[in-house]
Amino acid sequence: MTAELQRLRAGALAGARTLRIAASLADFPPEIFDLADTLEVLDLSGNRLSALPADLHRLHRLKVFFASDNDFTELPAALGACPRLEMVGFKANRIAHVPAAALPPRLRWLILTDNAIAELPEALGDRPRLQKLMLAGNRLRALPDRLRQCERLELLRIAANRLDALPQWLAAMPRLAWLAQGGNAFNETVEARARDSEQAQAIDWHALRCGERLGEGASGHIHAAVLHGSSGPHDVAVKLFKGAVTSDGWPMTEMAASLAAGRHARTISVLGRLAGHPDGQQGLVMERVGPDWRPLAGPPSFETCTRDVYAPGLRLPAATALRIAADVASALAHLHGRGIVHGDLYAHNVLWRPHAPPGEASALLGDFGAAAFAPAGALGDALRRMDVRAYGILLGELAERCEQGAGGRFIDQATALAQACMQARITDRPDGQALAARTQAWAEPALATG
Structure with a gap:
């Protein structure tokens, strides 16, 4: 008892x-x-x-x-x-x-x-x-x-x-x-094709030296590791899938989407799929992010239901908010261009670093647990515009937490674009490419100066 x-x-x-x-x-x-x-x-x-x-x-x-x-x-x-x-x-x-x-x-x-x-x-x-x-x-x-x-x-x-x-x-x-x-x-055929594609580079378990556990998600455990390759040792992260169904679906779907997404400067890029694990465990080898990266927010609570929980009192300089908005839009446009919808675009799935060097990423879009391939035709376009609505919610949250004064222009711009992203009729929302172009134009001065 x-x-x-x-x-x-x-x-x-x-x-x-x-x-x-x-x-x-x-x-x-x-x-x-x-x-x-x-x-x-x-x-x-x-x-x-x-x-x-x-x-x-x-x-x-x-x-x-x-x-x-x-x-x-x-x-x-x-x-x-x-x-x-x-x-x-x-x-x-x-x-x-x-x-x-x-x-x-x-x-x-x-x-x-x-x-x-x-x-x-x-x-x-x-x-x-x-x-x-x-x-x-x-x-x-x-x-x-x-x-x-x-x-x-x-x-x-x-x-x-x-x-x-x-x-x-x-x-x-x-x-x-x-x-x-x-x-x-x-979608099982396209997922199997992505996992088995020749482009999905296999990385042998014996070329890795796994170390401490960095974290655990719904679908698997993430370990620090060193990859020994022809160009010398390289710090990576290894995600070992649990195999059981999660709230987002099968880990193998996540693997397929992650591999098909390819590499992009504003995502946590996958280097290849794991091969040769002694217990037959499936996994991904990914770029390892540094300790200066942290989640932008925490996941929703009972009270907020579908809205993330931010640190109390978080205030973002306008330049930082601009760069986060541009980086996430760029990552989303990349995924959509590869035929993938993220399905879980939330601040708690965005890593950010407050003092990113000029020209480098300020935010990374991660966690592909709910990501999947969009079906063809109008329905697939609708699924991409659902991601756009999620982006609009994130953009509104950034605007709410942007410092006043110098951030006034960004707040006005972001609020207007967020409203466009959240229009009730899906076809009235901008697409991912338009988001990336518009936010990049806003952020260019911040990206140049930090």
Whole structure:
């Protein structure tokens, strides 16, 4: 029994707003109802639960409920009766059925990643507050047609399913900015071709000397390494994929997109795919960035849902904001020119350095976990304009954090372009090449002088 469960059963958690218990529970602890007048966030992930009490709605203040890594085979209908429930997360269960009754009326954020769902109810489209829908790693062959009614939907993860095609109505979703769609039946051929291409240089494991772990993402571990080649030793980073499905999809989709992206001065470039690992592990060898690079922001929180969290009080000199805007636009235009959509263009996926030397990159666009190949035709163009909307949101955030005074002109320019990028009708937004040209023209004085 965990300390938190002991305290709950002893009545020592009166007034709690948040409760997290991972204790191999097979049954819902009834003592949780003693917190009904205050409890807002309940996390029962990492247990052995397969059902919830029918009167769960007694937790009348509950806003967030997580039950990932449990034994549910059906999304419990009891959730749908919770009057204030907005965020529901049942990742990595064995859910095959999602009844309409399980969808709370105020649903804003639904996570059903890594389950066995083949079909979703049309009633999902009757949840007008829905902003974030995460469905990667299921068995979906289609999406509910009424989902097109969810005009507030901003983030959609449908990668690693069994879709034969994307629905055409995606091109009319006015706020959709972050879409992961790789690893489906319609793009498996092009992904396999990218991974196996002769241009995807293989780098032998035995030519590398791996060192400390630099970090860990959803799809893999990143290690510092030294590559011994014909031109001598070279500092690199090695990303070793875990192999399991992530919230963005399959790691192999990320590998395909990363290799197809090629090298660019404003991305974290991939040097080649890993070959000859003694355990058969898949991986990428990448340029290693220096310790002076750091993420521009942190990922969204429960409260912000789809918006990044910046350091309190962050203020950017106009020259720095200009250079970040230009660098990210340049990277995005490059990806689009290679037939790739990023799918997750966020400040938390941008590395920046405050004191970049003149003429060198001030920002790098990274994390290709949601990146994928754009389909041909109008739908592919719509997916690129979704990236443009995400860029517009980032640009607006830069403008909000730009120092006043000398930054006034940039703030005005950036605000106007951000509004153009976020127009409801996708075809009215500028394309990636136009963004790169326009922001480069703004930034040229800053790029020249630092």
